[in-house]
Every structure is written in structure tokens, then in C-alpha cells.
Amino acid sequence: MLNTGAVLLLLIGVTEGVKTFCDATQPHITTQCFGSLGGTVEILLPTMTSQDDIYKLKINNIVVLSKSSETTNFRYSFNISTGIFTIKDINWSDSGTYSMEVHNAAGREVENTKCFLTIQAPVSSPLLSRECLSRGQQRVSCSAGGDGLHYSWSLDGLPLNDPRLLSGPSSASEVTLEPGRSGLLSCSVRDNVSEATANITLSVCDGLVPIIAASLSTMALLLIVALGVYCAKKHKTSKDTTEAEDVTYADVSVLQRQGQRREQGEGEVEYAAVRVAPGPRRTLETNVDECVYAQPRRTRP
Incomplete structure (x- = not known):
């Protein structure tokens, strides 16, 4: 026994x-x-x-x-x-x-x-670390060396076993406090041969500021990306339009023969060559009414 x-x-x-x-x-x-x-x-x-x-x-x-x-x-x-x-x-x-x-x-x-x-092995001095979570909660971890360790927590001298104060068991090495909690938090660690305690002062964590800051940063980044894509497309469209319309037409003129009288009737009409600048081909529609004809000159035999 x-x-x-x-x-x-x-x-x-x-x-x-x-x-x-x-x-x-x-x-x-x-x-x-x-x-x-x-x-x-x-x-x-x-x-x-x-x-x-x-x-x-x-x-x-x-x-x-x-x-x-x-x-x-x-x-x-x-x-x-x-x-x-x-x-x-x-x-x-x-x-x-x-x-x-x-x-x-x-x-x-x-x-x-x-x-x-x-x-x-005796318990070593505990080390406490604190982390603010996104919803204003606080996660506190307690670490120490030793064998068969047992943990207990207190806030401002009162045992931290009230469900309104924390999430998770108070006998764990890590606890999560509900939003709005502050004060002196103590972690006691013991085994069968020794015990040690460490303290940390808690302040209220504001969970909204990190969320708002992250949202604004994300929105600003998306806006910059969208603006860059828009500018790139606009520049490409403008370039394509300029190339398509880069056609130079030569003036069409009528060459009159010197020393001959201009009379109505059949005559000879000469057209200058038309030069087209490099670029995408484009179908040109010509209205008959808008054509320019030279006046014919009659040549006597």
C-alpha cells in the first residue's frame, strides 16, 4: 500500500x-x-x-x-x-x-x-508572454522548467476560474482572457518539490484598430492595382487607334497640257500616286458624290 x-x-x-x-x-x-x-x-x-x-x-x-x-x-x-x-x-x-x-x-x-x-527537477522561474487577439481578447502563455508541472492563475489576487474572465481551463499553461480585462495577472507553477510565481500587468486590448488598418491597407492596394490596369489598357487602345488611322493621302490633281485650250468634253485625266503609311489594313469607303474629277480638255487634231 x-x-x-x-x-x-x-x-x-x-x-x-x-x-x-x-x-x-x-x-x-x-x-x-x-x-x-x-x-x-x-x-x-x-x-x-x-x-x-x-x-x-x-x-x-x-x-x-x-x-x-x-x-x-x-x-x-x-x-x-x-x-x-x-x-x-x-x-x-x-x-x-x-x-x-x-x-x-x-x-x-x-x-x-x-x-x-x-x-x-525544481521549478524554474516562469516566463510570461502576452498577445492581443483580433477581437480584443488576450492570450497569455506561462512557461517554466520542471517535472510534472501544475499551473494556476489569478487576476488581481482572485483565482482565475470564473468563466466570465477567461476561455479555457485555468490549469493550463496558456489562457485566453475575454475583452476588456486588465490588472495584475499571476501564474503559479508547481510540482511535488517546488513552486514559483511570475506576474504581468495587463492593459485592455483594442481589437478594432488592427482590423480597420488592415482593411484600409487592402483597399488601397486594390485601388492602386485597378488604376494601373486601367491606365495600361487606355494606353494600348490609344496606340492601336493611332496606328489604324495613320494613312496619308496624296492630293489628286489634274495635269493640264500646256498650250491647249480647256473645253468641255472628253479629255485626259492624270492622278498622282497614293501613299499609305505602314499599319493595320483598313477598308476605305468612298462616296461617289465626294469624288473629285478633273475638267476634261479637248484636243484638236
């Missing part, structure tokens, strides 16, 4: 090493204890009932301390009068099952207790 109700933590500053305490005096059960990596753990074991009692303290069934032997370890110590077993400079290899056996002078066992020691 594993007893977890007898665990008591005494937290010292992380910079000095975390000290934990565990009561393992209940007989015939295995008590769950926790130690902080690099810290110190104190385990309360049964005290001696007689000066003649002999104890053996084992780790994973290996004797590490005994009254009847010279077994010593600079990291382990046991105070017979108080019953406190101390482990200093805890490392990962210290995890395991610890047992205390006490026998009287006649060799009869009078005490037998056990505890299981789990080593965890």
Missing part, C-alpha cells in the same frame, strides 16, 4: 537548494516521498525505543547505514534521537525504495517502515 497523504514539503529558495520533508513513520506501508534534484530531503523514521536497539537503513535492499556496522556516507545521515534520515545533494540515482528495520537486543524486529523516494 502506498500512502501519499503523509507528504509534507518545506520549500527553501531554489538558489540554496530545495529542501523537502516526508513523514514515513507509519509501519507496514510504503509512503510516497519526493526529493528535489540538487536539494535535500529529510525523511522522518521511527525513533529508537531503547539504547540497545539495532537499526538498519536500506536503499533497494542494500544497507547504507547501520548502528552495528561502520557503513558511512557523507551524503547520508541519521539522527537517532529525532529519527530524521537526511540525504544531501540529491541526484537521480537516489530514487528508489528506502526501508528502516529496528531490532531489539534479543534480535526481535520491533519496527519496519518503508518509503519510495521520487526525484524531480
Whole structure:
């Protein structure tokens, strides 16, 4: 049977090493204890009932301390009068099952207790980050190092578990506050060996300004693109029209023969050549009424 109700933590500053305490005096059960990596753990074991009692303290069934032997370890110590077993400079290899056996002078066992020691890394200082969302909500993230972390939040000293204040569980490492919330937000992070807290001051996020600014920027960009396309098409149409109409007509004239009298009747008419400038071909419609004829000259035989 594993007893977890007898665990008591005494937290010292992380910079000095975390000290934990565990009561393992209940007989015939295995008590769950926790130690902080690099810290110190104190385990309360049964005290001696007689000066003649002999104890053996084992780790994973290996004797590490005994009254009847010279077994010593600079990291382990046991105070017979108080019953406190101390482990200093805890490392990962210290995890395991610890047992205390006490026998009287006649060799009869009078005490037998056990505890299981789990080593965890202490919580590092939390880091908070804040982000304003488009609708005026605020997302706050809390990150920290450690093992088996648990999170809790408070706003201006009150637990942040009211659904009017946030979206999402308050035990998560990230919470979203509803629009219009401000004040001192605290994030507490803990595991079985230590706890740390960080604070951040929140101001109200305005969700409309980013949306309006983005909309105006988009509209301005679309207007510029549309104007550029319009100008390009207009320039192309003007160029095509100019090329199509770039036709030069030569004047049609009547050449009169010198020394001959102009009389009505049949005569000879001469036309100058017509030059057409390069460009797309175009069908020219000529109205008969608009044609210009030279006056014929009659030539006498």
C-alpha cells in the first residue's frame, strides 16, 4: 500500500537548494516521498525505543547505514534521537525504495517502515508572454522548467476560474482572457518539490484598430492595382487607334497640257500616286458624290 497523504514539503529558495520533508513513520506501508534534484530531503523514521536497539537503513535492499556496522556516507545521515534520515545533494540515482528495520537486543524486529523516494527537477522561474487577439481578447502563455508541472492563475489576487474572465481551463499553461480585462495577472507553477510565481500587468486590448488598418491597407492596394490596369489598357487602345488611322493621302490633281485650250468634253485625266503609311489594313469607303474629277480638255487634231 502506498500512502501519499503523509507528504509534507518545506520549500527553501531554489538558489540554496530545495529542501523537502516526508513523514514515513507509519509501519507496514510504503509512503510516497519526493526529493528535489540538487536539494535535500529529510525523511522522518521511527525513533529508537531503547539504547540497545539495532537499526538498519536500506536503499533497494542494500544497507547504507547501520548502528552495528561502520557503513558511512557523507551524503547520508541519521539522527537517532529525532529519527530524521537526511540525504544531501540529491541526484537521480537516489530514487528508489528506502526501508528502516529496528531490532531489539534479543534480535526481535520491533519496527519496519518503508518509503519510495521520487526525484524531480525544481521549478524554474516562469516566463510570461502576452498577445492581443483580433477581437480584443488576450492570450497569455506561462512557461517554466520542471517535472510534472501544475499551473494556476489569478487576476488581481482572485483565482482565475470564473468563466466570465477567461476561455479555457485555468490549469493550463496558456489562457485566453475575454475583452476588456486588465490588472495584475499571476501564474503559479508547481510540482511535488517546488513552486514559483511570475506576474504581468495587463492593459485592455483594442481589437478594432488592427482590423480597420488592415482593411484600409487592402483597399488601397486594390485601388492602386485597378488604376494601373486601367491606365495600361487606355494606353494600348490609344496606340492601336493611332496606328489604324495613320494613312496619308496624296492630293489628286489634274495635269493640264500646256498650250491647249480647256473645253468641255472628253479629255485626259492624270492622278498622282497614293501613299499609305505602314499599319493595320483598313477598308476605305468612298462616296461617289465626294469624288473629285478633273475638267476634261479637248484636243484638236
